[in-house]
Amino acid sequence: MSTHYDAIIIGSGQGGTPLSMAFANAQHKTALIESSHVGGCCVNEGCTPTKTMVASGRVGYLARRGPQYGIFTGDETDSTENDIKVRMKVVRQRKRDIVDQFRSGSESRIREAGVNLIFGTACFKDERTVHVRTMDGPEMNLTADRVFICSGERPAIPKIDGLDVAAFPPSILLDSTTIQELGVVPSHLVVIGGGYIGLEFGQLFRRLGAAVTVVQRGAQLLPREDTDVAEAMLGVLKEDGVRVLLNATPTSIRPAGDGDSTAASAVLVTVSGQGSLSELQASHVLFAAGRVPNTEMLNLGAASIETTARGHIITDAQLRTTNRHVWALGDVKGGPAFTHVSYDDFRLLRTNLLEQGNLTVAERLVPYVVYTDPQLGHVGLHEHEARKQYPSRRLQVASMPMSYVARALETAEARGLMKAIVDSESQRILGFTCLGIEGGEIMSVVEMAMIGGVKWTALRDAIWAHPSLAESLNNVWNFLK
Ligand SMILES: Cc1cc2nc3c(=O)[nH]c(=O)nc-3n(C[C@H](O)[C@H](O)[C@H](O)COP(=O)(O)OP(=O)(O)OC[C@H]3O[C@@H](n4cnc5c(N)ncnc54)[C@H](O)[C@@H]3O)c2cc1C
Ligand SMILES: NC(=O)c1ccc[n+]([C@@H]2O[C@H](COP(=O)([O-])OP(=O)(O)OC[C@H]3O[C@@H](n4cnc5c(N)ncnc54)[C@H](O)[C@@H]3O)[C@@H](O)[C@H]2O)c1
Numbered sequence: 001m002s003t004h005y006d007a008i009i010i011g012s013g014q015g016g017t018p019l020s021m022a023f024a025n026a027q028h029k030t031a032l033i034e035s036s037h038v039g040g041c042c043v044n045e046g047c048t049p050t051k052t053m054v055a056s057g058r059v060g061y062l063a064r065r066g067p068q069y070g071i072f073t074g075d076e077t078d079s080t081e082n083d084i085k086v087r088m089k090v091v092r093q094r095k096r097d098i099v100d101q102f103r104s105g106s107e108s109r110i111r112e113a114g115v116n117l118i119f120g121t122a123c124f125k126d127e128r129t130v131h132v133r134t135m136d137g138p139e140m141n142l143t144a145d146r147v148f149i150c151s152g153e154r155p156a157i158p159k160i161d162g163l164d165v166a167a168f169p170p171s172i173l174l175d176s177t178t179i180q181e182l183g184v185v186p187s188h189l190v191v192i193g194g195g196y197i198g199l200e201f202g203q204l205f206r207r208l209g210a211a212v213t214v215v216q217r218g219a220q221l222l223p224r225e226d227t228d229v230a231e232a233m234l235g236v237l238k239e240d241g242v243r244v245l246l247n248a249t250p251t252s253i254r255p256a257g258d259g260d261s262t263a264a265s266a267v268l269v270t271v272s273g274q275g276s277l278s279e280l281q282a283s284h285v286l287f288a289a290g291r292v293p294n295t296e297m298l299n300l301g302a303a304s305i306e307t308t309a310r311g312h313i314i315t316d317a318q319l320r321t322t323n324r325h326v327w328a329l330g331d332v333k334g335g336p337a338f339t340h341v342s343y344d345d346f347r348l349l350r351t352n353l354l355e356q357g358n359l360t361v362a363e364r365l366v367p368y369v370v371y372t373d374p375q376l377g378h379v380g381l382h383e384h385e386a387r388k389q390y391p392s393r394r395l396q397v398a399s400m401p402m403s404y405v406a407r408a409l410e411t412a413e414a415r416g417l418m419k420a421i422v423d424s425e426s427q428r429i430l431g432f433t434c435l436g437i438e439g440g441e442i443m444s445v446v447e448m449a450m451i452g453g454v455k456w457t458a459l460r461d462a463i464w465a466h467p468s469l470a471e472s473l474n475n476v477w478n479f480l481k
Pocket of ligand 1: 010011012013014015016033034035036037038039040041042043045046047048050051120121122123150151152153176197294297298329330331332337338339340342371
């Protein structure tokens with residue numbers, strides 16, 4: 001016996017939750033199945049908790065730098081750095097409280113919308129039937145006119161020969177979720193991976209007082225960025241005291257000594273790079289080397305839903321899977337893995353399926369922000385992508401150090417650069433990056449111009465309030481080459 005719905009949504013992430021509410025609000029009988037907690041990765045283990053903790057790190061950073069601004073926390077008035085104390089349990093509690101608030105708010109809104117929220121793990125039984133093993137125990141079969149998969153991704157453990165996770169005490173080998181529950185600051189954190197997660201946590205824990213080494217396989221941090229931007233990021237991190245090993249990869253991770261989790265060196269990490277092996281003694285290791293889709297539990301074959309070799313669900317430009325009754329949205333379909341992409345996927349599905357629209361994902365402009373400090377905000381094409389995409393067009397590139405921005409100097413936060421790529425003939429902006437204070441907000445101003453098709457000359461000639469960060473959009477174009 002199965003219960004029939006108009007719509008079933010698997011996963012209450014940033015796409016699944018609003019989609020379930022949109023269907024319920026449109027008077028469709030809707031079920032939302034969630035195997036863990038409402039809100040998905042973003043609210044529980046991703047954006048919300050990490051940016052809450054990053055805020056603690058920034059307070060520590062500024063407090064330490066107080067003497068540069070004439071502010072001292074103790075009696076010493078000739079020190080160059082303030083002493084600060086970090087209470088990791090308070091940092092963690094602040095994070096937990098905000099997550100609880102966001103999660104419970106989301107859960108209330110789902111219920112108020114009339115969605116049937118089912119806590120359990122979903123998988124396909126056949127092309128139209130979803131089987132649910134509920135958290136309370138009972139199992140159920142549900143059928144639906146339409147099924148939407150928004151099951152997200154989870155951290156991947158890099159393949160390292162002989163790595164035996166069970167040989168370590170708990171809380172030593174960490175991923176992006178478990179590191180947020182640490183009640184202590186690691187004495188030496190080794191971060192495997194120099195992407196978004198590695199850099200955000202690496203800088204954060206350095207600011208909280210840990211020694212940090214980032215082990216990055218590639219020749220640069222943040223492999224998708226232009227080399228000059230990645231190098232500027234490397235400079236920022238080095239200045240903050242983060243050690244970075246490039247072209248490096250761990251070949252073995254094993255317990256040091258008796259594996260005492262309180263010891264300063266509980267782990268030995270052997271790293272191979274540039275023709276030699278080196279050994280790092282660490283108190284903790286963070287795996288930040290990418291994520292894998294939550295698809296293997298879904299029994300997709302039973303529903304004729306095809307995946308890529310990496311397990312992402314294959315979708316067309318309107319997010320249809322190879323089963324015409326099933327759509328996929330968010331991280332699980334591969335491509336840029338951001339909350340705002342998952343949310344935009346929801347918007348597309350709502351428009352197409354509930355409002356008779358005809359949107360596609362083709363050509364959409366996807367911005368992002370890496371929440372290091374300074375932030376790295378980016379929208380549109382990178383220079384290397386633009387040159388590849390438009391080999392015969394005349395492109396111009398402007399790169400301006402943040403030390404040319406008055407407001408950045410006034411606040412003594414002038415690290416980084418901004419970079420714009422424009423089409424010389426049409427004067428359209430093709431891409432923009434800002435590694436700088438509030439880089440995400442400055443990037444969003446340029447994104448707005450790109451959405452409106454506004455030429456770079458209009459930004460150059462606009463009056464911006466002085467001394468705002470946006471005012472730099474008068475001057476960056478002076479650097480066009
Ligand atoms: C540490 C970290 C920081 C991040 N910071 C940012 C950021 O600052 N900005 C940004 O844009 N993005 C950030 N991201 C990425 C962002 O969190 C994801 O892109 C976003 O959450 C993806 O949303 P989603 O809707 O695809 O799925 P998710 O939010 O991952 O939700 C999927 C849900 O499906 C559930 N589920 C899985 N399998 C099943 C099943 N079989 N049955 C039922 N339920 C199931 C899961 O429990 C989960 O709740 C971060 C990610 C991490 C890990
Ligand atoms: N601010 C944000 O928007 C934000 C923050 C965190 C995460 N995210 C999302 O989550 C995704 C996953 O983040 P991530 O940082 O785990 O993945 P990532 O793919 O961005 O970076 C992983 C890095 O690890 C390196 N690497 C892989 N295997 C390695 C190995 N064995 N040894 C050393 N280095 C290795 C890769 O070269 C790469 O630089 C991101 O791509 C992003 O979409 C977004």
